[in-house]
Amino acid sequence: MLKAERVAFILEQLQALYPEPPIPLDHKDPYTLLVAVLLSAQCTDERVNTVTPALFELADNPFAMAKQSVADIQAIIRPCGLSPQKSKAIQKLSEMLVEFHNGIVPADMDELEKLPGVGHKTAGVVMAQAFNQPAFPVDTHIHRLAQRWGLTSGKSVAQTEKDLKRLFPKERWNALHLQFIYYGREYCSARGCDGTVCPICSSCYPNRRKPKKTLKA
Incomplete structure (x- = not known):
């Protein structure tokens, strides 16, 4: 051919x-999708979906997550691997969303890529699946x-x-x-x-x- x-x-x-x-990662809004995609790095979607219910019970929005300790986040997400880096990124990006975006996940590739732990691929997934923007x-x-x-x-x-x-x-x-x-x-x-x-x-x-x-x- x-x-x-x-x-x-x-x-x-x-x-x-x-x-x-279907979107393979369980989520309810752009923020929970962003966190789930971050967790999926070098981890299966299935495992992420077993971990996020407990994480989002702890905090399911940037305002609540920014107040959590990195240690508490890490204790929950450890099965996903790379938990030291991922827990710090989740806590810090939540702080940044509150400080710079009023707690709203921006529908903008450049702004997403400024967040800790959010690379080009993660930002693209969020743009496509949360905001239905071509990526x-x-x-x-x-x-x-x-x-x-x-x-x-x-x-x-x-x-x-x-x-x-x-x-x-x-x-x-x-x-x-x-x-x-x-x-x-x-x-x-x-x-x-x-x-x-x-x-x-x-x-x-x-x-x-x-x-x-x-x-x-």
Whole structure:
């Protein structure tokens, strides 16, 4: 397939499999989503969803969370990993939301990225899922799929994000981010497919015989 044909095929397949992909992290508003996404770094969504009920019982808004001690936050989120850094970030970003944004999560990429523990990908997820603004957050898993499907040769998630945004319609970015994630988990995981096994890989590259080596982000 030519690249344009692959793009059309991938769009069709992902839409057929996941027509309305749900947001995997449990939340009730932009703030609880922001905290959940921060916690999901190097942690599964499933584990985050088991931890956040207790955390949000302790504090579910910036005003309340800013008053909590880092130690109390850390005690709850320890199962998510990287708890020393994440607990400090949650407490500090809550303070900053209160001080600079009246306790409201800003619907602005630049302002989000100024918050502790909030990188470009986290900010993109919040923009897409909390505010329905077009974004295509790319993590290492999406980076791997994009390489296997011949959509990018980028050596970084930043370059892969640029390539995917150029290839796919802007109105599809938010859904595609989730569709990539769900497809990767179900059909094209790091260990479950080597670029030759899953339906999309085998359809896009039917003559590929050797595993597709992907460049780590």
